[in-house]
Amino acid sequence: MQSIINDIAEQMAQSPDKGIVASYIPQLAKIDPNQFAISVALPNGEIYSAGCAQTTFSIQSVSKVFTLTLALGKLGESIWSRVGREPSGDPFNSIVQLEHEHGKPRNPFINAGAIAVADAIMQGHQPKETLAEIVQFIRFLANDESIVIDEKVARSEVETGTRNASLAYFMASFGLFENSVDAVLGTYFHHCSIAMNTHQLATAGLFLANNGINPSTGYAVVSPQRAKRINALMLTCGHYDGSGEFAFRVGLPGKSGVGGGILAIAPGKASIAVWSPGLDVIGNSKLGTEALELFASKTGWSVFGQ
């Protein structure tokens, strides 16, 4: 395993085209694109890493996997009255489909869906309390108390997040919000600004590769069935309008973020986190995707056959 990921890291370092760093969040635009990290966490507790696996980055939309998991824990299957379970077939911030479907987002991994999940999690609490709960949950999953929100990134998002504000007000106009739009947006922007490294992220995702159980603590985070279903959503919806392509090329459930991170799950085998800040045209990490494609090919761990 270590030699596999060393190979991958080396190959990525030599890639001539590293994609383009997201520019619309000023704090993210400053990141050096020549960075790459990969960590692979196994159910037996072993973790292998290559590249800058101790460098933290903004997990952005990868956080949606954790807020969905938290929402399922708090609300159970009733969360599905707030968001659907179908791929969106449209760019990640499209408002068209949202109008067509009367303010109910297609799935919890597009921005509108994750904003709706944030509203559902809050249950009348303040953003501060909700965020404390989200961060605490991720620390529990990653078994690491040092994980925090990057306040600079959060402020940068609040200032530039007009499209997300539009989505939130749009949903609110259908009477679907329980909390004030400002509070929900604050919660959303901040949980997207959580900073993690690939070591932490791979650990945090391990319950999804291990039938819902966190092997380091032995705690059942979710039931085996729920773990499967979250994986299914990651596969069909985890990469915005590039989900089909990711399934086609990589063949693993995965969730990407514009910070350049991707969490991928090989059910029963491993939780893999990659990070490289340069993005492709869809908005997914370019080297991250290539690394996972290589990884799936070298290990034969695609869910679709060896």
Added chain:
Amino acid sequence: MQSIINDIAEQMAQSPDKGIVASYIPQLAKIDPNQFAISVALPNGEIYSAGCAQTTFSIQSVSKVFTLTLALGKLGESIWSRVGREPSGDPFNSIVQLEHEHGKPRNPFINAGAIAVADAIMQGHQPKETLAEIVQFIRFLANDESIVIDEKVARSEVETGTRNASLAYFMASFGLFENSVDAVLGTYFHHCSIAMNTHQLATAGLFLANNGINPSTGYAVVSPQRAKRINALMLTCGHYDGSGEFAFRVGLPGKSGVGGGILAIAPGKASIAVWSPGLDVIGNSKLGTEALELFASKTGWSVFGQ
């Protein structure tokens, strides 16, 4: 295995709500909804069946898996210049997205995509020749020379297929067709009218569960990588706008048809064909989906975890 599928067949027989038989193709509207069949083909050559596994039905859109496979064999990866690889996020016959994307269908499993694949396969030949090739290919996959097109169904489709005609003329208006619209539609309607039983269908899909190799003949139908990729497309796009739901509930690559058939693949483990003509609101077999959900649950063969 036999007892598992016997249980399933029994449970399905007792289901109070068997869905509604497709009414828009008159020949299909006549089918008795109280029918159910399941067949499971294993890589070792064993086949288990329960229910009316010798009754043929119209495979309809399940045929798209075979025409895509044939197109990949004839044209290689260049087929992707004609159709995309992303879930459509819209009802199966929607023309809206097609306009937005200048006549290029999102994937080969929505109607527009399969019509484009039919055009690509023809390569200037007549419908008759192309259909002979398609039927011959499916006979080869199913190892059964008795498979034929149901001409009554085909004629019924030609007469009622105005929406598909609209889609075809729409694509043609972008200058994307190599053959006449009439010839392409004739080919499409006829390959959808191929009649098979679940025994034949499970056998025909076995190469997808077995790294591309037909175990009964030993022939490599496609490369292992191509088998994986077809499975990935089936999972993300195989059930129209219910693909996310099928992945969520069943967790296997699958392709449904309005005739009530579904082909599902458990990579490395089995090719499963189910049939029950009653449909759910999305247009997928109601009992067929429930049977596969039970099957995946009993066997633990979901691709997303045990």
Added chain:
Amino acid sequence: MQSIINDIAEQMAQSPDKGIVASYIPQLAKIDPNQFAISVALPNGEIYSAGCAQTTFSIQSVSKVFTLTLALGKLGESIWSRVGREPSGDPFNSIVQLEHEHGKPRNPFINAGAIAVADAIMQGHQPKETLAEIVQFIRFLANDESIVIDEKVARSEVETGTRNASLAYFMASFGLFENSVDAVLGTYFHHCSIAMNTHQLATAGLFLANNGINPSTGYAVVSPQRAKRINALMLTCGHYDGSGEFAFRVGLPGKSGVGGGILAIAPGKASIAVWSPGLDVIGNSKLGTEALELFASKTGWSVFGQ
């Protein structure tokens, strides 16, 4: 003229179906639907009224005619870089078309367009200053210093205007706004909350019926060509997705508001204001439209023939 409008007022009073008062702005929902007023201002300075022509109501979207006129005065034809001149063909608050056209609203009379006009008028000033200018301009047009903003309605709109907030943030996400979204929305909600009676409104619109000249003061408000063009926009776009219907039935340029007011222009002949708070399904005053249809029929003043 007086007997014509007396007849109309009487007929309206007997109408069994008076439409439904707008409910989404709480302050408007309280209005008694059994009210009707009509005023006709002629170029010679005469004004005829029937019904409660001294009762003020919220002019709402009728104010868009005046903000557009003001914007044309301040910015000239460059305003057309911010909004288009085509009917929208979609419900008045649709965001779909806005996405398709990259944040540029189709015309200045749909909500998004009027919000963009508000942004253009502000030119960096505070809402308070801009609103003072708008109110002053309308007082000048109506030759009446008593016209003011209804602050209760304005606050009610701010609280419930989530859809408009969504539209504003959406446009801002394309980088099209010069002022803060909050400031623009504040300006927009307040100018919609100006209260006028039909006497004042008919007077304020008279320059459009009189080649751009206010006959009471003799001042040229706009050039004759500009007056014609504003009339053209009112005819093609003044009634949201009911503009075609209004042209078909009434045959006069007109602009409606959800407060139940309509300003209609018979070029060269009269400026007509009607008010009745009950709305039809499109959101235009039900009795107001019927009254104008009767009026155009009785006077033969349709622009499309006698």
Added chain:
Amino acid sequence: MQSIINDIAEQMAQSPDKGIVASYIPQLAKIDPNQFAISVALPNGEIYSAGCAQTTFSIQSVSKVFTLTLALGKLGESIWSRVGREPSGDPFNSIVQLEHEHGKPRNPFINAGAIAVADAIMQGHQPKETLAEIVQFIRFLANDESIVIDEKVARSEVETGTRNASLAYFMASFGLFENSVDAVLGTYFHHCSIAMNTHQLATAGLFLANNGINPSTGYAVVSPQRAKRINALMLTCGHYDGSGEFAFRVGLPGKSGVGGGILAIAPGKASIAVWSPGLDVIGNSKLGTEALELFASKTGWSVFGQ
């Protein structure tokens, strides 16, 4: 009047940019763009012409005014159950709105709407009979028995009209057609291929400028109210997605065709036909529109003021 239109013809002859001839119908692509004609028919029977007013051209979509008039005569107001009366707000061949509105076109002047009108006119008759009736009606309006269909253009349209075929099959898929799609399309393509010169076209439109009465024969073609309503539709919907612009610049009801002809109506004053084959980006005659803008300006005959 003669000197006004001589001036206009001269100015048009000197215009450096004459637009681009429609290329998608091969027979139209061959036309010399350096041609211009204008004819003005007055209610008193006088007709003034300048340019090549005896040269016939394909009237294309201008024919929709006449088929709508014929349909209103045959079916009365029930035609509005088949087509709406609102501007479409989309390019003329868009299928998106048609899906959104379940196959009912927005108005009779977009292609889908005119195809639906053709279906309504047929009433079970063959295309040949229906076309004979349409041609006879136009001859009656133009008081000229020499008007015929250009069969070469008609054949050219049938061969290249895939987008219109798509629209027709799409509507048929909603069960809205009374006749076969082929027959309706044949009728539509042929009535679009009627050839007229501006002299004939201005005469044929005169009933719309004269309260529904053909002054040369004294016959009432339609009631005054119906004439007004057809004018209203021409103003709001007559130039596809450029209708707002035409109203803004010209200020007259008008209907354009891709053959380069435009019929415009100054109610009570004149019927004006212009022709120049070069089109603008929307698909309306470039010089034709400019000539009408000049004409409206010189005569002060805009419906929106002098």
